[in-house]
Amino acid sequence: MAASGEPMTGGRTLSSRIFMNWELYLFLAPALLFFLVFCYWPMYGIQIAFKNFSPVKGITGSPWVGFEHFERFFHSYYFGDLLWNTFSLSLYELAVGFPLPIILALAFNEVRNGFFKKTVQTVTYAPHFISVVVMAGMIITFLSPSSGMIVKFIEFLGFQPPDFLTDPRWFKTVYVLSGVWQSTGWGTIIYLAALSAVDPQLHEAAIMDGASRFKRMLHINVPTIIPTITILLILNVGNILGIGYEKVLLLQNSLNMDSSDIISTFVYRSGLVSAQYSFSTAVGLFNSVVNAILLIAVNRLARRTSETSLW
Amino acid sequence: MAAATVLKETKPTRRIKASGPIRESRTDRFFLVVTYCFLALALLIVLYPVVYIISASISNPKFVSSGEMWLFPKGLTFDGYKLVLENPKIWLGYRNTILYTVLGTLLNLLLTIPSAYALSRTDLVGRKLFLGLILVTMFFSGGLIPTYLVVKDLGLVNTLWALILPTGVSVWNLIVARTFFQSSIPRELQEAAQVDGCSNTRLFVQIILPLSAPIIAVMTLFYGVNQWNSYFPALIYLNDTTKYPLQMVLRQILVLQEMSAETTGAAISSDIAQAMNNKAEIASLVKYAVIIVSTLPIIVIYPFVQRYFVQGVMIGSVKG
Numbered sequence: 025m026a027a028s029g030e031p032m033t034g035g036r037t038l039s040s041r042i043f044m045n046w047e048l049y050l051f052l053a054p055a056l057l058f059f060l061v062f063c064y065w066p067m068y069g070i071q072i073a074f075k076n077f078s079p080v081k082g083i084t085g086s087p088w089v090g091f092e093h094f095e096r097f098f099h100s101y102y103f104g105d106l107l108w109n110t111f112s113l114s115l116y117e118l119a120v121g122f123p124l125p126i127i128l129a130l131a132f133n134e135v136r137n138g139f140f141k142k143t144v145q146t147v148t149y150a151p152h153f154i155s156v157v158v159m160a161g162m163i164i165t166f167l168s169p170s171s172g173m174i175v176k177f178i179e180f181l182g183f184q185p186p187d188f189l190t191d192p193r194w195f196k197t198v199y200v201l202s203g204v205w206q207s208t209g210w211g212t213i214i215y216l217a218a219l220s221a222v223d224p225q226l227h228e229a230a231i232m233d234g235a236s237r238f239k240r241m242l243h244i245n246v247p248t249i250i251p252t253i254t255i256l257l258i259l260n261v262g263n264i265l266g267i268g269y270e271k272v273l274l275l276q277n278s279l280n281m282d283s284s285d286i287i288s289t290f291v292y293r294s295g296l297v298s299a300q301y302s303f304s305t306a307v308g309l310f311n312s313v314v315n316a317i318l319l320i321a322v323n324r325l326a327r328r329t330s331e332t333s334l335w
Numbered sequence: 336m337a338a339a340t341v342l343k344e345t346k347p348t349r350r351i352k353a354s355g356p357i358r359e360s361r362t363d364r365f366f367l368v369v370t371y372c373f374l375a376l377a378l379l380i381v382l383y384p385v386v387y388i389i390s391a392s393i394s395n396p397k398f399v400s401s402g403e404m405w406l407f408p409k410g411l412t413f414d415g416y417k418l419v420l421e422n423p424k425i426w427l428g429y430r431n432t433i434l435y436t437v438l439g440t441l442l443n444l445l446l447t448i449p450s451a452y453a454l455s456r457t458d459l460v461g462r463k464l465f466l467g468l469i470l471v472t473m474f475f476s477g478g479l480i481p482t483y484l485v486v487k488d489l490g491l492v493n494t495l496w497a498l499i500l501p502t503g504v505s506v507w508n509l510i511v512a513r514t515f516f517q518s519s520i521p522r523e524l525q526e527a528a529q530v531d532g533c534s535n536t537r538l539f540v541q542i543i544l545p546l547s548a549p550i551i552a553v554m555t556l557f558y559g560v561n562q563w564n565s566y567f568p569a570l571i572y573l574n575d576t577t578k579y580p581l582q583m584v585l586r587q588i589l590v591l592q593e594m595s596a597e598t599t600g601a602a603i604s605s606d607i608a609q610a611m612n613n614k615a616e617i618a619s620l621v622k623y624a625v626i627i628v629s630t631l632p633i634i635v636i637y638p639f640v641q642r643y644f645v646q647g648v649m650i651g652s653v654k655g
Binding site for chain 2: 305
């Protein structure tokens with residue numbers, strides 16, 4: 025009749041408590057092995073960022089060079105551009121892509137559960153499942169200067185369409201807006217879950233006081249989902265330099281490189297295409313460290329200001 | 336839950352409308368109209384490109400590139416599909432992807448479900464430590480090159496294992512599954528079984544698993560879609576093009592535009608080639624068709640499994 029499992033095991037010694045559940049450790053072992061091999065072993069390999077790694081000598085046999093690779097990266101002429109491209113692309117995406125799911129979720133929440141609502145939800149969730157390759161293919165096809173649907177439409181309106189994919193000034197907008205198209209609908213789910221926790225009594229009371237639908241949304245629904253918003257914002261900011269490179273890599277071409285080259289695509293190119301293992305690892309490590317610092321900083325800020333935080 | 340909330344709040348609104356001041360219900364009505372318009376616009380924006388691709392894939396490419404085809408198919412032709420389905424690379428890619436998806440998803444489940452259950456048990460000594468070790472990997476990783484070197488050291492490069500093993504567990508999915516076990520399976524049930532002398536393995540296999548159908552479905556779908564859509568591991572670990580999954584074949588056709596004689600030429604029968612001697616037209620027709628063909632499995636199953644996906648995200652959003 026105990027409320028939890030603790031009283032059952034509380035009186036025993038640590039080793040017998042471990043032994044009692046030995047099978048659970050077997051359940052856990054394969055997953056732990058996975059994390060050790062494919063997450064922690066690579067972390068051990070990070071040391072090659074401070075070495076001149078040669079595959080023949082191996083990680084331990086390669087000579088230490090200290091911060092040489094980092095210095096080379098910081099002093100390179102492309103350092104500023106890479107950092108700016110990564111930051112600006114990420115912040116642009118955050119500024120446009122983050123509020124939209126919230127607005128859409130609030131709108132869904134106002135509409136009664138009917139055919140219309142279900143249709144809009146089903147349709148707007150769907151692009152989330154389109155693969156990144158197909159997404160890139162759609163973007164390239166729709167923006168093709170000779171036959172693209174979007175280009176044709178702009179011409180139809182009487183404007184001169186820009187060279188979306190080869191003009192560096194347009195790359196970020198193309199990236200961000202296509203991302204909005206693909207993920208806004210799906211992003212609403214988590215907010216809808218949070219909105220389902222709104223206490224209906226609050227609404228009833230507000231109606232008695234004569235609050236309009238809009239006012240009730242603003243003063244009841246929005247405050248309820250603020251903690252969810254905060255958590256997601258922290259996660260997003262903590263990943264500012266970790267912007268998904270898969271789509272960028274696919275949309276990149278030699279003409280839009282000025283604005284499309286970001287740290288992660290650079291890591292891919294210098295590391296795997298040009299086989300500069302140590303240098304590329306150093307760049308990647310710089311990226312991870314900045315992300316970790318951002319995450320910790322934002323989390324601390326959020327805890328201090330709103331009492332909501334990841335940990 | 337959401338439905339109940341909405342119903343509860345709409346009824347009193349009507350009552351107010353009858354007795355309360357008219358101005359208020361008018362602003363409310365205006366607000367609702369704006370909301371409906373906004374949602375209709377969102378529907379249109381998402382739906383239109385999809386309809387366009389479907390129509391373009393069965394239209395004469397001349398009408399598509401000139402802009403005459405803008406909603407319904409014009410100059411009906413199935414040559415695009417014919418070319419795609421006659422292309423041996425597509426078939427090979429399809430076969431490879433099915434193999435990778437099935438094996439990969441099975442491994443994902445075998446690694447995720449039992450460990451998520453173990454981590455959900457509060458009487459597991461060291462649970463916090465294990466969880467911490469796992470969560471760290473969500474925010475900090477070795478990065479591309481060290482991971483690549485590990486895969487290489489293990490001798491997995493250019494084998495199917497390179498696509499399957501490094502994506503064995505997703506931390507996010509593990510947390511979702513653990514939250515499910517914690518919140519949806521009554522503790523009392525497990526305690527009762529233990530008091531009766533049931534071993535943990537038997538408890539898991541005979542009691543927990545039969546109750547876990549929803550989370551197993553959700554995990555299968557999440558992992559399955561992920562495996563189906565992935566291209567990057569194949570890009571970095573595979574050199575042998577005959578092992579390429581569908582997404583890599585698509586990358587060649589859609590992104591690298593390797594469309595001309597090399598990829599489709601072999602598959603074009605002479606009469607089609609004569610009918611459309613413009614290579615660019617063939618290329619664009621094939622592109623629309625290949626988008627549909629490659630996404631078809633997901634399009635077909637999506638309406639049936641959508642609620643499971645939503646359920647999965649909902650479980651994940653409950654704070655564990």
